[in-house]
Amino acid sequence: MKPERNLIRCWAGRWNLALLLAVLVWVTTACPGRATTNDLFAQGLEFSRAGRFPEAAEIFQKLAKAQPAAGTLVNLGLAEWQCGHAGAAILAWEQARWIDPFDGRAAANLKFAREVAQVDEPQLKWYEAVSTWLSPNAWAWLGASMLWLTVGLLVLPGILRWRKAGWHQLLAALAFGVFLLCLTADFGVAGRSQIGIVLKKNAALQLTPTQDGEVVSTLAAGEPARPLRVHGRFAYVRTANGAGWIDQDALGLLCPR
């Protein structure tokens, strides 16, 4: 028995060492990064309070690119709005709502901005509307959990020789139902991730994807558009005002590729 105990102690020691190393790695990597993020966020706040909105927008933009968060995007939208960039502000607030659908500031700002800029909300299909109830990642985790809960409830009693109970079946059916809802929402999330927002004022909607293509109409900054396909630096988009080609630089995607 002694050698076995030694073996166990040895393995336990190794696990402790690995755990210690993992903690050390986390302390040395995650914490400074978080500190830098917080510093940048504080700096952006200072710039915003001082009225230096272009600098604030630049910092929040950088921050949102590295670690997108609802608060960062709300502030980015405010800074862009102050700089006169209505399209960029609406995109930032839409992204804030994408991350956190319950963020009231982003929702209020979007309502305000659309009122001022006279632009519509994106037209959502029913399953896309369902997907707005939770954040995309929440749908993903919930769907996966429900799927495996269903499978587990159906499979495990047999394997583990549990007595089959009615609540097993009931819970499995319920989980499967939620999974189907999540699956629908996931389709909605995939659809919403394609939504774009026009960034430039009076962006040209062209008939052809060429430099001197005929302009069908112009789009206001903040107008939603769904890119359907891409040709060179142009994207074919469908908007409430019609379809056409737009310079990709003039379009910001809710979920950048």
Place this chain on the structure above:
Amino acid sequence: MKVASHFNFTPAHRLPPGFDAFRLRVWAFGLRLLVVGSLGCALSARAQTPPHLPPGGLMQLQVPQGIVDVSSPVSAAAVFDPPVAHVGDRVFYRVTVDATESSVTWPDAFPTPAELGFGAQASGQITQTQGARYRPLASFVYEVKPRAEGRFTVTNFTVEVSGVRLAVPSASLDVAPKSTATVAARRLRLDIPQTKVFVGQSFPVRVILPTGPDNELEALREIELHGDGLMVDRTASHQSIEPVNLDGQLRMAFTAELNVVALAAGPLKFTSQGFTAGREFMAPISIRGQVRFPSGPTKYILLVSEAAELSVRPLPEEGQPASFTGAIGRFFNDPPRLSTNRVQVGEPLQLKVTFHGEGDFCRFVPPAAPLSRDWQIIADPPPATSFTLVPLADDLRATPAIPFSYFDPDLGKYEDLTIAPQPVTVLGQGLPLAVAAAEEPGKTVAPLKLSALAQAPGGALAGLRPLQLRGWFAGLQLVPLAGFIALWQWDRRRRFLAAHPDLVRRARARRELRRARRQLQAALDAGDAAAFVQCAARAMAIAAAPHFPAEATALVGGDVLAQLDAAGQDGPYAETVRQVFAAADAAFAVAPQVQTDWLTWRPGVEAVLEKLEERL
């Protein structure tokens, strides 16, 4: 008409030196236009303000200018330079006329001795200074190469000067034998540091007039280069007197450096000419070294040089960038400077770029303004190398790149010198921060306004791309799937073993046998004979137990023997089994006796164990 005739040029009018008849006519025509225009203005204007003259301007008008003498009788002279030469020497036949070159109608042919090979002709004109008067002087020079000895004379002949016939006197050349000392004719030298250039490239050409006898040096005026496909840039010439290496000897010389631009590709030939002008230096000149200037009246002699050859290559068409504006040389630019880095949409800003380098900056064409949807770009008029930029959109972060390239003749390729984009902040038109909500009857609605700043970033994500669209999330679903598959396999195995208990017993016996063998080895190593036989007996019992099935501790030697095959039951294997079990049983005696030779049974024990293990 009266006014115009009043301004006709007469010898009494004062003009600066260097004007020929053509220029006089052009100037007179221009003056007529000026006078007519001025009169028109005076008639139409109600009041006229006095002209603003620069300081000293009136004084300058009052200073008497020299008179151009075109009324004195015209004379001609002809000489051979030098008057005595050998056969094959280069001699110049020079005719000078006191008139403008354009007024002289030079005959296509005139009588020349056949022994004198008349070659290339050159002509030029200079304004000679005669006290307070100026007089034009035209010179016609032929290069002559005598072919025979003797005295040869070019007889007098006539030319027309402004429609009047003028006799050119005769001139003689003595072609002496080689033994006679002669003086070489004076001529100019051409020095071209680069003989291989590209079309459009500017390169220096030095016209050199070496000192004459007694280290006497004269100025050179009206310097010209003759040759097709060349353009002389007179704005960039300068003159000096300095020692020059001529035929391996340092000699003082008057040097005029001209900037020449090649205009046509191919082999080019050109010559230079100029008038000696005594002490009349017409431009700033730098002097290094000691020379003597001639005294007495200035002798204006038209000198020519030998032809120089130049190879002009065309610029390579392959790889010629669209941003190439014709700049040839080696250039670099300072970092661009913006007048401001924060502008409103539609507000102009200035982008200044300074170029340096080796090359012809007189012909430097600055980069052209590129077309941009987001910027209105206006290039400032050359030679300025700055641009006025007007942002047309409010989401711009940098100025546009302004492409530019030049051709490096040393490397023989085009080099990129694009003006890099400069970071700039473009502010859009101000957007409202609050709006009044539409008032509905019976309802008070608070005005819509923007929210306050978020004080914390909140929960951050790795990216905006949802998990559903990430590959690793789909891969993660394989983990529970693998878990369920493992559970299912485990259940299958468990059911199988439940149906086949003998497999479980054999596996357990193999495990216990391995452990018993390790203990056996430990007893051997320790030299413990009693432990050795106990372990050996137990190991044999373990190996035989699954076949009954029975507990190993319940088996005796006979049971083990029963598991050996027929050959084993009578051979040494059986003997070993008996001995081991007998010795093990002896340990339970009242006074057990341990014999050390038990340890020598090890090979037999190993053989029995292997035999038994084969059946497990």
